[in-house]
Structures are given as C-alpha cells and as structure tokens.
Amino acid sequence: MALTFLDKKRSVAGPGYSKWLIPPAALCVHLSIGQVYAFSVFKNSLVERFDTSGTAIAWIFSISIVMLGLSAAVLGTWVERSGPRKAMFASAMCWSTGFLVGSLGIATGQLWLLYLGYGVIGGIGLGIGYISPVSTLIKWFPDRPGLATGMAIMGFGGGALIASPLSTALLTLYGGSADSAGASALASTFLTLGAVYLVFMLIGASLVRVAPGHEDDEKAEHQPGRNGALVRANEAVKTRQFWALWVILFCNVAAGIGILEQAAPMIQDFFRGEGGESSVSAAEAAGFVGMLSLANMAGRFVWSSLSDKVGRKPTYMMYLGVGGVLYALMATLGQTSVGLFVVLALVILSYYGGGFATIPAYLKDMFGTLEVGAIHGRLLTAWAAAGVMGPLIVNGFLDAAGTPGQLVASDYYPALLTMVALLGVGFVANLTVTPVAEKHVDHDVAGASEQDAAPAHTTGGTR
Amino acid sequence: MTQTPQTPQTASSGHAPGSGSTTPPLVIAGAWTLVGVPLAYGLWQTLIKAAQLLG
Numbered sequence: 393m394a395l396t397f398l399d400k401k402r403s404v405a406g407p408g409y410s411k412w413l414i415p416p417a418a419l420c421v422h423l424s425i426g427q428v429y430a431f432s433v434f435k436n437s438l439v440e441r442f443d444t445s446g447t448a449i450a451w452i453f454s455i456s457i458v459m460l461g462l463s464a465a466v467l468g469t470w471v472e473r474s475g476p477r478k479a480m481f482a483s484a485m486c487w488s489t490g491f492l493v494g495s496l497g498i499a500t501g502q503l504w505l506l507y508l509g510y511g512v513i514g515g516i517g518l519g520i521g522y523i524s525p526v527s528t529l530i531k532w533f534p535d536r537p538g539l540a541t542g543m544a545i546m547g548f549g550g551g552a553l554i555a556s557p558l559s560t561a562l563l564t565l566y567g568g569s570a571d572s573a574g575a576s577a578l579a580s581t582f583l584t585l586g587a588v589y590l591v592f593m594l595i596g597a598s599l600v601r602v603a604p605g606h607e608d609d610e611k612a613e614h615q616p617g618r619n620g621a622l623v624r625a626n627e628a629v630k631t632r633q634f635w636a637l638w639v640i641l642f643c644n645v646a647a648g649i650g651i652l653e654q655a656a657p658m659i660q661d662f663f664r665g666e667g668g669e670s671s672v673s674a675a676e677a678a679g680f681v682g683m684l685s686l687a688n689m690a691g692r693f694v695w696s697s698l699s700d701k702v703g704r705k706p707t708y709m710m711y712l713g714v715g716g717v718l719y720a721l722m723a724t725l726g727q728t729s730v731g732l733f734v735v736l737a738l739v740i741l742s743y744y745g746g747g748f749a750t751i752p753a754y755l756k757d758m759f760g761t762l763e764v765g766a767i768h769g770r771l772l773t774a775w776a777a778a779g780v781m782g783p784l785i786v787n788g789f790l791d792a793a794g795t796p797g798q799l800v801a802s803d804y805y806p807a808l809l810t811m812v813a814l815l816g817v818g819f820v821a822n823l824t825v826t827p828v829a830e831k832h833v834d835h836d837v838a839g840a841s842e843q844d845a846a847p848a849h850t851t852g853g854t855r
Numbered sequence: 856m857t858q859t860p861q862t863p864q865t866a867s868s869g870h871a872p873g874s875g876s877t878t879p880p881l882v883i884a885g886a887w888t889l890v891g892v893p894l895a896y897g898l899w900q901t902l903i904k905a906a907q908l909l910g
Contacts, residue, residue, distance in 0.1 A: 408877030553897030679908030
C-alpha cells in the first residue's frame with residue numbers, strides 16, 4: 393500500500409542516475425550503525441544507573457553483535473530480494489527503535505529493556521543495515537568491488553569516531569558527563585541518538601537506487617565469479633570455498649578484536665615498570681585507542697581498494713601472514729619501545745578493518761553477483777562467533793595471569809601467540825581457496841548472463 | 856532479453872563522477888557533504904585524542 397515506494401522495482405535508477413550517489417547512501421547507514429563500536433562510552437554510567445556489574449552491561453553490546461550476525465544470515469536472502477531501499481528502511485526502523493526501547497529501559501530502571509531494545513531489536517537493525525548496500529554497490533561498481541564496499545564498510549568504522557564525541561557532547565548537554573550521567577541524561581541521549589540516526593538512515597534509503605537491469609534478479613545480467621560461477625546462497629553454504637572464507641574471516645576478526653577490546657590497558661601493561669607504575673598514562677592510552685580506530689577505518693578503505701589491483705587472495709595472505717608476523721613481533725619486541733608497539737598495533741588493526749571490507753569482493757570473485765548480499769549475510773556469522781571468542785581467549789589468559797592493573801608484557805605472550813596460531817590457520821584456509829566446482833553453479837542464470845553480458849565482460853573484468 | 860536503459864557495466868566503465876549522468880553535480884556534492892562533515896568531525900575529535908599519545 394503506502395509503502396510500495398520501498399519496493400525494489402520502484403527504486404531502480406533511471407537513465408543518467410549517478411553511481412556516485414550510491415556510496416553516500418551506503419555511508420548514511422554505515423556511519424549510523426557504526427555507533428555500536430562506541431557503546432562503551434555509556435558503560436560506566438549504565439553500571440551506575442543499574443547498580444550492576446560491568447559484565448551485565450557488556451552483555452548489551454554482545455547481544456547486539458550476535459544479533460547482527462544472526463539477522464544478516466537469516467535475512468540476507470530477504471535483503472537481496474527486497475532491494476536496498478526497503479532493507480535500509482527496515483534497518484533504520486529497528487536501529488532507532490532499539491534506542492527508543494533502550495531509553496525507556498534506562499528511564500524506568502529495567503535493564504532487560506536495554507537487552508531487548510539496543511541488543512535484540514537494534515542488533516537486527518545492525519545486521520540488515522550492514523549488508524543492505526553491499527550487493528547494490530558491487531552491482532554499481534562491478535570492476536572495482538573492493539573500492540565500493542571499502543567506502544561503505546569504512547563508514548562502519550567511522551561511525552564510532554562520530555558517535556563517541558557526539559554521545560559525550562549530548563550527555564554533557566543533558567546535564568551529565570561521559571564518566572557519570574544520571575538516568576535523565578542517559579535516556580535523553582539515547583532518544584536523541586535514535587531520532588538523529590533515523591533521519592540520517594532514511595536519507596540514505598531515499599538516495600539509494602538499484603543498478604539498472606537488476607530490478608528482477610532472475611532476469612538481470614549478473615557478473616559471474618571465477619570460472620563463470622554464479623551461485624545461489626543456499627548452494628554457496630555447501631561449498632568448501634564458503635567455509636574457507638568463513639574460517640578466514642573468523643580468524644582475522646578474532647585476532648583483531650583481541651587487541652581492540654583490550655587496547656587501553658594493554659599498552660599500559662606493556663610499559664609497566666618494576667614499581668608497578670606504567671610509563672603510559674591513562675590519557676595517552678585513550679589516545680592510543682583513538683589511533684587504533686583511525687587505523688581500523690583507514691584499513692577498510694585502503695586495503696580493500698588495493699585488493700582490486702593485486703587480487704583478493706594475495707591481500708588476505710598479507711592480512712593473515714604479515715599480520716601473524718606482526719603479532720609475533722609485538723609479543724617478543726613490543727615492550728622495547730612505545731613507538732614500535734604503536735606502529736605494530738596500527739598495522740594489525742588496519743588489517744583487521746581491511747579483512748571486513750575485502751570479504752564481499754572475495755565472495756563476488758568466488759560466487760558471482762547473483763546473491764552475493766545473501767552469501768555475505770551468512771558469512772557474517774563468523775563475525776558473531778569471533779566477537780565472542782576473541783575476547784574470551786584474551787581475557788581467559790589474562791584472568792589466569794593476574795589482576796588487572798598489575799599485568800605486564802609477558803602476561804600477554806600466551807594470548808598473542810594464540811592469535812599468531814589463529815592467523816596461521818586463516819592463512820592456510822586462504823591457500824585452499826579455489827574456484828567453485830561446476831556442480832554448484834546455477835546454470836540457468838549463468839547461461840543467460842554469459843550470453844547477455846559477454847561483450848561487457850571483455851571490458852569490465854574483475855580481479 | 857532484458858531491457859536495460861544502462862547496464863551496470865556501462866555505469867561503471869570509468870567515467871568521471873557525473874559524466875554520462877543527468878544528476879546535477881550539486882546533488883552529488885550535497886550527498887557527499889552530508890556524510891563527509893560528520894565524518895570529518897569524528898576524525899578531528901579522534902586526532903585531538905590521539906595527539907595526547909604523540910604529544
């Protein structure tokens with residue numbers, strides 16, 4: 393009825409619609425949902441508000457990340473078939489509703505409403521929003537998929553950079569502070585963020601367009617992956633290549649999250665003297681976290697764009713192989729110099745971001761553009777699993793080593809060496825990636841696309 | 856077979872932004888400004904914070 397303007401067929405680009413409006417449309421969504429990485433801004437105030445443990449509050453973030461992975465996997469096919477405008481609209485509704493319900497929970501003192509709102513409902517918005525522009529971008533930029541998805545997924549990293557100072561400013565505006573905000577300031581900040589993100593995401597939904605010729609996936613000209621592969625999502629999950637890519641993403645994310653989650657205390661622990669005092673202050677540690685966020689964001693764009701030139705497999709060999717060497721250097725030499733430690737961490741975090749941004753293009757290379765968004769959604773379960781496993785591994789080793797605030801560099805060796813091993817597993821998985829077997833290809837669609845698009849492929853090949 | 860006024864391949868064949876398109880350049884600039892300004896604000900705030908480590 394009234395919402396038919398959201399339909400895929402109603403959002404196809406007219407002749408002459410500029411493809412350069414698609415990345416900002418995608419960024420409207422990714423800059424908004426990237427707020428989730430800045431959730432820790434509220435942690436202390438929420439602990440105080442609900443008079444509970446940090447772990448109980450950390451569950452809100454964990455639930456949202458798990459829901460991201462699950463909703464992307466379950467709703468990926470729906471997103472692919474419904475088109476980006478409807479998906480972005482749904483994401484905007486869920487994401488802002490998550491804030492509104494969370495605000496109600498804060499105002500009434502009911503933590504379960506934050507779990508339900510920000511965690512579950514908001515998490516569904518995260519999952520839909522994350523994958524909503526990916527397939528569309530790949531279809532608009534078939535010759536530069538790494539660049540296109542890098543631009544959007546860079547926004548997810550950038551969202552935290554915006555949300556952190558914005559949230560602090562809002563808390564102050566409403567009479568609180570980042571370290572200690574009352575229920576009223578917290579609830580008002582959540583309400584404001586929900587409203588701002590709703591508007592911003594809806595602008596993205598109004599800007600986005602389906603690439604011409606893709607209004608009906610069954611009739612569209614799809615660009616095949618290697619060896620002419622066009623594979624549907626349900627078939628892709630039966631391939632060895634999908635699970636190799638799942639392992640690659642899992643290992644890369646788990647290793648990166650290990651540093652990201654522990655960054656501030658880690659740099660202080662690495663440079664703790666014999667008297668127990670660290671030569672790195674709390675303010676300097678916060679600066680280090682900021683630099684890591686920048687590296688994470690920059691890596692998403694730079695490395696993913698580079699993968700268009702050098703190919704996806706060599707790019708992941710760099711993330712996982714060089715990344716493993718850098719982790720080993722950090723474990724063995726990291727405590728010798730703050731400068732060296734920072735440089736190593738920055739490159740590692742740029743690889744972490746790059747791994748996220750390059751994976752859609754890798755999927756496109758393997759399975760073609762037919763249902764690449766839905767396949768990407770299923771692959772994001774690796775992110776959800778790594779988001780739980782990575783911190784568990786690091787915290788497990790650190791808990792066994794001693795008390796927070798008294799740890800030293802050597803206490804991190806087991807965790808860092810485990811990360812090296814994880815990256816080694818990912819490196820081997822990457823080596824096993826080969827073109828998809830013929831039996832998985834959808835020959836009806838592949839045949840039609842080859843006939844229709846043969847001339848175009850000779851000029852617009854991808855790597 | 857399919858009627859395509861402009862295939863994605865043609866849409867992305869390396870034209871400069873706006874060329875071959877009827878979208879006014881001002882609209883494209885406005886869209887990029889909309890996402891660029893908050894991103895620049897976030898980058899600036901993060902650089903200020905990061906400067907504490909370098910300074």
